[in-house]
Amino acid sequence: MATSIFSIGQSALAAAQAAQATTSHNISNATTPGYNRQVVVQSTAGGINYGYGFVGQGTQVAEIKRVYNDFLNKQVMASQTTASSLDSYYSQISQLDNLVADTSAGLSPALQDFFKATQNLASTPNNDAARQAALSAGQTLAARFQSLNDQMAQSRTSVNSQITSSVDSINSYATQIQALNMAILKASGASGVAPNDLLDQRDQAVADLNKIVKVTTLPQDNGSLSVFIGNGQPLVLGDQVSTLVATPAANDPTRLQLSFKSNGNTILIPDSAFSGGSLGGVLSYRTETLDVAQNTLGRVAIAMASAINTQQKLGQDQNGVMGTNFFNVGTPVVNSTTGNSATAALTATIVDASKLTTSDYSLGYNGTNYTITRLSDNNVTTITPPGTTFPVIVDGVQYAAPTMVAGDSFLIKPTVAGAGTISVALTSTQSIATAAPIVTSVTRQTQLTAQSSLGATNTGSGAVSAIAVNQNSATPGTTQTYTFNGGNLSLTPAAASSVTSGGVTVNYASGVPIPYTAGATISSGGVSFVLSGTPANGDSFVLTSPNVSTATISAGKVELDLPGPPATSSFTQLPAGSALNYTYDGQNKALVRSATAPATLSAVVVTHADGTTTPYGAGVTSIPFAAGDKIATGGFSFQITGTPSDGDVFAVKPNTNGVNDNRNALALNALQTANTIGNTSIQGSYSQMVSFIGNKTNEIDVTNNAEKARLTAIQTEQQSESGVNQDEELANMIKNQTAYQAAAKIIQAASDMLNVLFTLGG
Secondary structure, eight states: OHHHHHHHHHHHHHHHHHHHHHHHHHTTTTTTTOOOEEEEEEEEEOEEEEOOEEOOOOOEEEEEOOOOOOHHHHHHHHHHHHHHHHHHHHHHHHHHHHHOOTTTSSHHHHHHHHHHHHHHHOOOTOHHHHHHHHHHHHHHHHEEEEHHHHHHEEEEEEHHHHHHHHHHHHHHHHHHHHOOOOHHHHHTTTTTOOOOOOHHHHHHHHHHHHHHHHEEEEETTOEEEEEEEEEEEEEEEEEOOOOOEEEEEEEEEEEEEEEEOOOOOOOOEEEGGGGGGHHHHHHHHIIIIIIHHHHHHHHHHHHHHHHHHHHTSSSTTTTBOOOSSSOOOOOEEEETTOOOOOBBOOOOOEOOOOOOOOOOOOEEOOOSSSSETTTTEEEEEEEEETOSSSSEEEEEEOOOBBBBOTTTTEEEEETTTTTHHOOOOOOOGGGSBBSSSSSEEEEOOOOOEEEEEEOTOOSOOEEEEEEEOOOTTTTTTEEEEEEETTTTEEEEEEEOOEEETTTEEEOOOTOOEEEEEOOEEEEEETTTEEEEEEETTOOOOEEOOOOOOOOOOOOEOOOOOOOOOSSSHHHHHHTTTEEEEEEEEETEEEEEEEEEETTOOEEEEEEOSSSSEEEOOOOOOOOOTTTTEEEEETTEEEEEEEEOTTTTTTEEEOOOTTOOHHHHHHHHHHHHSSSSBBOHHHHHHHHHHHHHHHHHHHHHHHHHHHHHHHHHHHHHHHHHHHHHOOOHHHHHHHHHHHHHHHHHHHHHHHHHHHHHHHHHOO
């Protein structure tokens, strides 16, 4: 029995030693990343039946158990990969937000300064200082566009660097996990005893990998762990490791993409497959924010420069010639896909900057159909020759007929280079077109005139001719109506009159009927006329003496009368000394056109007050007149308002002395608030981009803080179960020490019992 007690004491001593060693191991690894505390699991050693009952044989250590909660660990992993993604996204987008919203380094101040300079130029168009200020402001604005684009390009380079670094780290962790799989298999061997520390190391490697890219794990029956990333692409399968590589995209050498290399095969993985981790964060930032921001900035630059250039070319500069481009405008970037046929070629040209989007496009050919896809929403335009042929215009970009074979494709970026390539084209302040190339004038008729008209219900053949006005006795603004009835004429309003026939003049008092004699001259109120023919009873004849001319002609402007695209003007400068004249014909209420050589007449389009239009050919010289109608011809337009007098002449001439003319400068300045990008102004479009980035930054920041708080809560719960509590371990150490001392007492007692037996036997 003493030997049995001795064995029991030994088992208790061994258990206490194991417990104390485990507790010490816990304490020493309290700050080791990924360490899960371990506990000794004891079980009874059983008993021996001595007839009177079973006598216990002590204890044994069943296992050293790792305190591990798989559910909490998966929650930590899910929250951690999301937090890492948001953290990475926020670190990038916050820099971009600070860049575009900067009140001194952003684009808004430069835009405002440029239009402030054009406003000052409009006030003093002949001032050299004002002209230099406008040119310098344009150069500053172009430089600001370039600076912002350069910093976005640097951000893109930073993203590429992070992708490369992340790929290296992912491959390194994959190798570590594979090595730990092998070590765990070797350590567990045939016994199947779990090597806790190796399991912790593997879990920590997976957790570190999960911070870079979202991972999914699958335990295998042999104790190894398979690791998958993306949409289920295998990274580690037992002792097999796939390699992740970053290579330039086939259709965009500036853009790194990710691929798997496994068993000699390379498999491209779309960016959308990486939804978590720091790698997923930078990929999302590049796709959702950086691409959109750089394209938007480029669109603002292209639209602004195109609008300024268009208006500049409608004006006349200080040298008396039509304006030229103010800015050099960027062109679409066209990338040929790697593997295209040797002769593959495509030309894309921006023809309507107002219709540009912020999307990139792809052009493909399957041997029958060409397809242009807007990548932002996958909207497809199909071109099927011969029914549909090139050139084709999609969203303001014209595509010339490409050279392609089946399978060839191109990536088109219409606006990405817009901000980086904008520059000022003008080299002289004199080249700023502040003036309009035409001037208008009116020469009013100073002599009173009179016009006649027949009653709407006349049925006879009576006709009025030889109208004459006595400049001394006639009254402007009067109307005389002569009504025929029974061989006499009655005058309304009643007034004295006279009739001259055959050299004899007969006077008639006011209200007295006037006998009708065909061909006689009738006079009243200073207006005389000849009435001939055979009037019918009830026929009326109206004579009007209009007021003195109040008609005016607008300054006139050159306009884009050729819709294109791109919209252009058919205007050519009028030669010196020439003129286009419009003489008012009061009798017919029309404008009679004539040209002073070497100018010639062109077709006319009249736009009426109700918006309808009436076209007239170049050979039509008489155009019906209505006050306020817009008259467009030869690439320019003007309006005549007020009441003209018969003989008024309205002229359009070349602007031969336009150094102080500011009409085109005013038009340039008006572009600040004009809707030049769809339904948005230049400033409005940029403000939308700033707002988009600001709102996205705030969204990521708020979500990130919330996810971090959630992660902290889950980690706290996990550590409360699996982490090392120093106070608890200290208590366990005292408990184990006491157990050890008690086990030693058992052995001492057994030794004393044996000594008694030895003494009795001696």
